[in-house]
Amino acid sequence: MKKRHSVLGFTRSKLKFALYLSLVILFSIQSYSQGKEKSWEELKQNYEFPAWYTEARFGIWLHWGAQSQPDEGGGWYARHMYMQDVGSQTFGKDAYPNHLKQYGHPSKVGYKEVLQSWKAEKLNTDALMKYFKEIGAKYFMILAVHHDHFDDFNSTYQKWNSVNIGPKRDIVGDFRESARKYNMPFAVSSHDDRYLNWWLPAFGSDSSGPLKGVPYDGNLTKEDGKGLWWEGLDPADLYGLPPAKRTPEWIADMKKTWVLRHKELVTKYDVDMIWFDGYGFPYGEPGKEVCRTLFENSLKKNGKIMAVAAGKISEDDAIVKDIECGTSNGINLKPWQGIITTSSGWFYKKDREMVHNARTIIEMLADVNSKNGNLLLNMELLPDGSISPDEKAIFDEVGAWVNQNSAAIYASKPWRVYGDNLNSSLKRARNIANADLDALKKQAESEQFNQRTIKSLPYGNDEVRFTTKGDILYVFVLNPTEGEIALPTLGLKSKQAPKKIKSIKMLNGKKVAFEQTDEKLTLKIPANRPSKYAAVFEIKGAL
Structure with a gap:
């Protein structure tokens, strides 16, 4: 009897030990897993912007x-459809x-009905991605x-x-799926942090009017949807709660849900890039946590951060x-991105006012690239x-x-200066006082919303932008016409200290006549060029 009790006790001891060991292992695995999740500060410590992005340029x-x-x-539209008077947001x-x-x-009939009316019935993502690749895009972003x-x-x-x-x-x-099919880096944009x-x-x-004082549909509740197309959906999940009902707890819970939504977005769709609207990380730490998740996901997948x-x-x-x-108003050492769209409204509208055409977009691309940036062009x-x-x-x-002109664009780097004969359009303005010119220059030095559009004065025929690749200097003449232009920055005694130029040709192989002195490079722009837009020249020997 004692022996049996002893055996039973031994067995129970073994079971207790086994259970203890299992718990230790379980907690160790959990701790190890949690330990592998690096903080944002840790992830960015040795971060390098990936080549797929820095070399894309477009x-x-x-x-x-x-x-x-x-x-x-x-x-x-979703905001302004509820405003009889939009004030300054004209x-x-x-x-x-x-x-x-x-x-x-x-x-x-509110915005929820606009959502229901949108069918996207002709959307062919494969055809669009194929087209974007054909016109030279090196990455793609969807809202x-x-x-x-x-x-x-x-x-x-x-x-x-x-x-x-x-x-x-x-x-x-x-x-x-289409981006992966066409080997296009895939990005998503989120503008959601200001919705409250x-x-x-x-x-x-x-x-005013016959329905004065009748509440808009943002005030509806989930119960109001019974028997309607949106039954089971809560308007508060779209519009948020009415302001009087927004407690600190509700706002905190909303931010937690925001993080979950966006972490799912970057991981489930395995995105290469996320773009945030607004200024600063969305909601502060929540936005930083989404970026951390993006980087962590990329690190686990690739062995290094490619996001x-x-x-x-x-x-x-x-x-x-x-x-x-x-x-940018100058060359940035760190990668940056300019974003533009063809009209003033970003979304397509039948009454839209166009602000860009092919000429201005090409000029923007040359300018942005010359300053170490990428141009992200929106299609409406x-x-x-x-x-x-x-x-x-x-x-x-x-x-x-x-x-x-792809040779001068993809994987290009800036030169010592981004251009020559700068501010030519301002100098061409008639009847402008020096004080006005200084004010315009100061305005041009701002960055957000400083784009040149189809209404802007044309560039002078001698204003250029530079990019480099290896030992080649590329010159973009923004508004070319037949004849000679002078570039002081490429004079042998210029502050930029260029070397003796050996040859200049257009990217179609056609050689171009030139003369380089201590003071300037004189370059002859031919009448016959590959494009009516910005002309690009390859210079060897200067670097």
Whole structure:
């Protein structure tokens, strides 16, 4: 009996030990797993911007979604459709009257019905990706969520998404598959961190007219949807709660959900890049946590961080600096990106005002590249997912020029200075006082929204931009005409100290006559050039 008790005790001891050992191993695995998750500061410590991005120099963005669907009303349609008076935001002045005409009054037919009306019935992601690659884009970005808080992907944490409503398809997922098919680095954009304030007009009402004081549909509750197409969906998950009901706990929970949505976005779709709108990390630490997850995911997959995060986040060296509708005022050592679109509204609208054509886009690309930046060009896709004829004509011309001059674009580096004969357009302005010229120069030195457009004065015929690759110096003559131009920066006694030039030719192989003295390089621009746009010359010997 004692022996049996002894054996039983031994067995129980073994079981206890085994259980203890299992728990130790389990907690060790958990601790190890948690230990492998590096902090943002750790991840960025030895971070280097990947070559796929720094050498790309030209990318395409589709800033496209449900707000493309209404005929008129600007790029913030979802906000401005609830505003009889948009105040200084005049780019949205047609949203409210258009909504009345196209949909109905926002107390009865709100933005949620705009979402439902968007079908994207002609969207062919393979065909679009093939086209973007053909016109020279080296990376692609799709809008994943705008200020409207509507996810254009199969979101676990936001039921108001494109799989459940409208197109009934995973927009981000479809583009991701096509990007991989065509070996195109894949990026997503998020504009979602301002939606709480951005959506406030949806909780208002008309200040005048027959429906004065009748609440807009932002005030609806989940119970109001019974028997309607949106039954089971909560308007508060789209618009947010009415301001009076927003507690600190609710806002904190919203931020937690924001993090979950975006961590899912960067991991499930295995994105190469995320771009944030607004200034600083979205919501502060939550935005930083999403960037950390992006980098961590890339590190685990590749053995090194191949991902990129971009935004108007100047205080962090691991973030690509973003300049909206503008360019840097000088050469940046750190990679940066200029983003532009063809019209003033970002989303396609029938009443849009065009601000760019092929000429101005090409000039922007040359300028941005000369300052060590990438140009990300937005196409304003039609609501059905197809390309409008006017956009196609512009992008075809840009693509032809990019392909002709690719040697001077891809993997290019800046020279000691980005250009010569600068501020030529200002100098050409008639009847301008020196004080006015100084003011214009100061304005041009700002970065956000400093772009030159089709309304800007043309460049002088001698203003140029430079890029380099290896021992070759490339010169972009922005507004070329037949005849001679002088470039003081390439004089033998210039501060830039160029060497004796051996040869100059256009990128089609045609040699160009030149003379280099101590004071300047005189370059003869031929009448017959490969393109009517910026002319590019290859110079050997100067570097």
